[in-house]
Amino acid sequence: MKLTLKIWRQRNAADKGRMASYELDDVSPDMSFLEMLDVLNERLIIEGDDPVAFDHDCREGICGMCSLVIDGTAHGPQRATTTCQLHMRHFKDGDVITIEPWRASAFPVIKDLVVDRSAFDRIIQAGGYVSAPTGSAPEAASIPIPQADAHDAFDAATCIGCGACVAACPNASAMLFTAAKITHLGLMPQGQPERYGRVTAMVDQMDAEGFGGCTNTGECTSVCPKGIPLETISRLNADLLKATAKG
Amino acid sequence: MSWTYQKIGHMFRNVSSVSRSTPVAAPRRPQAPSTAALPRRLYRSSVGKKAVMAVTGGILVLFLVGHMLGNLKVFLGRADFDHYAHWLRTIGEPALPHRVFLTIMEAVLTVAVILHMWSAVSLARRARQARPVRYAVRPKAQEHRYATHVMRYGGIIILLFVIWHLLDLTFGVVNPKSGGAEPYDKVVADFDPSRWYITVFYVIAVVMVGLHLKHGLWSAFQTLGWGRQRRYRGLHLFADVVAALLVIGFVAVPVMVTIGVVK
């Protein structure tokens, strides 16, 4: 099939950036979206143009590196699917596809479609862990966890840190990402001792990074490739309010 | 602040040094409990601001419920309605002096509205700064356009309405009757068939309030930490029903006056 691609081009963080348009013939419906961009890039290289920079690594939906806003939707039109797992069979011959980077001031553009998501790492640094030094761990079976809690904790723990939630949120809020970690650790006995300090520190860091506040819009969950549930945000809110009340 | 240090370090790292055989130590993050007073602790985070909005919003909802019930007394006749307005001013008497309860209520409402708006404005500004460059394409069907528009722009319309409404029915400035007139007269004069446009304006405003609450009510539960996957259906239903009842209850009065049922 034949496609027109409108792609955000920006040389570096200082550049203003603009949309550029490319025509691509011979796109096979079996290609993944990123393979389609590979084809474009190989052509651009041969023609002496600058290929389009985009982040990707595992190409199987788990590393969280790929990050494209396709026709206004983070990770494209297919639900619960990362960009790298999106296939061209979901597009039609003659389509015009607009491709933009994640847009948030906390995620500055590095080049073209590549953004800097290190703010997420700093949120985790603020408290997204259990302080369990190597070597001093108790016997694993001594910490039983009800299956239901383990299950909910797991659902939250599957976040791949891609940032689509931020990209889709009208406030560019990192709430879903932060809440996923709070929920994962907050539901397990191992996470209890640091629970309230963790939530305060992580929310402070999230705010300090320049993400917006959450106003319960729910766009984040609907684009989240791992379907992190909205209730994680409410659990974070509950923990933060308890922590605030405790001081 | 520790994070700025780190962030700046991060930004300049690439530009400046090339060789670093001695590692730069990142600052240790303070984890000690905060000694700031509760309101400050609350207000320092985006989540706290949102909680303030939820609580103040809740207060406003309670007022609206009461206000709507009071309004409906119009259908019981002039005496009941005026008596109700009078009663509002004499609650607690003789223990409380005249109009004290009403004044307290007005004060609480004023503070609530200010805090509510303040939080809303500060979160909206934060959101604008968080996304300086907008997307070129915005898909049609999106949850968030409804919610943000109805809450932010809808909120402003509600504010303008309340100002008009106070000038109208409380102070009588824009009412055919004077400020000192009996409430029943003011209401009937206000929504006189000849002033149908006022009725339309009220209806629009009340629908805006309804939409605001349709999202706002369940949102408040989510904000206060009660949102769970299994409760969402119930919470949405609750919000929708309350919002619908309020709209119907409020709309009833001006409409009935305009079509002449209440004279």
Place this chain on the structure above:
Amino acid sequence: MSLFSEGEPIRDTRAPDGSIKGRWDQRRFGGKLVNPANRRKLSVIVVGTGLAGGAAAATLGELGYHVKSFCYQDSPRRAHSIAAQGGINAAKNYRNDGDSIQRLFYDTVKGGDYRSRESNVYRLAQVSVEIIDQCVAQGVPFAREYGGLLDTRSFGGVQVSRTFYARGQTGQQLLLGAYQALERQVAAGTVEMFTRHEMLELIIVDGVARGIIARDMVTGEIETHTADAVVLASGGYGNVFFLSTNAKGCNVTATWRAHRKGALFANPCYTQIHPTCIPQSGEHQSKLTLMSESLRNDGRVWVPVEKGDTRKPADIPEDERDYYLERIYPSFGNLVPRDIASRAAKNVCDEGRGVGPGGLGVYLDFQDAIARLGRDAVAGKYGNLFEMYERITGDDPFEVPMRIYPAVHYTMGGLWVDYDLQSTIPGLFVIGEANFSDHGANRLGASALMQGLADGYFVLPNTISDYLAKGPYEKIDDDHEAVVEARASVTDRIEKLLSIDGDRTPDSFHRELGAVMWEYCGMERTEEGLRKAIDRIRELRAEFWSSVKVPGENEELNQNLEKAGRIADFLELAELMCIDALHREESCGGHFRAESQTPDGEALRDDENFAYAAAWEYTGEAPVLHKENLEYEYVKMTQRSYK
């Protein structure tokens, strides 16, 4: 000219003698310790943030050393360990099903086809128990039973249930545990994190590893980082085949640069080919996706009896289908080990009976399972895998049989290390998939995660202190000749790559190299094919250096420059892999030489002549082979049979 020459044999001098059970304790006791107050004066560079590198950096940071951690991704959490699905082995014996450290040790040695080192494997089995404790303490959400205790399953054809798992995302959960521990140390200031940094050269001063040259992938800055010791945890090199289940960025650069500077590279030809991957759908294919091996528990593998049968699978009657695994291996059937299942699939496709595009695929059919267990039960077990398959292929496995084909998955070879995980360059330690230890010629399922974490959390932090205790070493200035030389070699190479300005893209070379490797150094290798491959690789390398086109410049994010550098190293590694495969005239584990098979086509090992690890020395010309003899005191070598 001969392809290689043979040098002195080498030996692991670090493993203590005595009973295998006590060796690890003895080594820990024998090693020197570093006084806590001195630790912060000692610095360690860790390249890689996967299970091995992430765990090591976090643990070293916790101990109080100054750690610099590097990864090429934008966050340490994205290392390719994240993609591991199945699980992690540990000899906990929670099921009371007869498991023990001894049995895990035995299974691993046997699974590796008797080409691994006994003392290392025994230690791995011992440490496996502590890994689970550590991960649970960190909050890793392992699967649990109703009563709240940890669940396990059996995996990869062993008879005990010793595999701990977290749905189909075990690697992700384990890596996030290590990542969080690492970020905790970053916050504490003990670990300095360098993301989007690629190591491009090793700095050696007076024969000792003292630092690395890394490129900041955002600005192009060439940076010098020095330390008292260097740890490589840079993962496997399966991407030499272009198509593999590895992430696009997986590369051999870190270890290859070390190899060029003197570290021996062991057993490069041992690659694991996983039988259940989604087949290639066309020329544009950029990587292959693994489908969990567990599918073979209920799916039946078949191809049409007739060559070139193009009918739809549903139209092929039962008696015109060949359930070849069940036919050839009646007792193990569809559950034969990975290497055997892979080769059998290749054989039927070579006969022209493969299905799907290019005839490169076999059916994995769930119709019988659906009829026997019901659709819901099948969906309950494999639902998410079916969805993943449908997302990629557009076919619904409930309606149409899945198509699968083998794909390169894991590399057992890597830099040679001793019991301390130290390479032949003092001060250079190698852990995780990047080293050659522990798995021999074939890795059992769920053992790579175990090894990565064992190395990172428990082994390296203990053994490295013996080395660091001799430090701190003299400070190295930027104008030290070793630094200047290393920097120059990096900048020269980058300049060269950018200046060729030929007419072929980097990817086109990578694809072609991959095709050559897959054809001649893949599932089945012959002397003739390997010689052909070596010639072709040499030509390709020459073509690369004269006609590759790398756009852009160094001083920016330049993904094609990164690629080109990695491909240049793959082009050198590929030749060594072929030479290694050529010299090993036996079949063992992941290495199958057509010349060495039993009359009925099974792999034939030659313990008489090849019971050694082949460690190769780089010379710039023909490499030199150093043999490490493998002695088996505790396990008796036998021929594997799955008939």
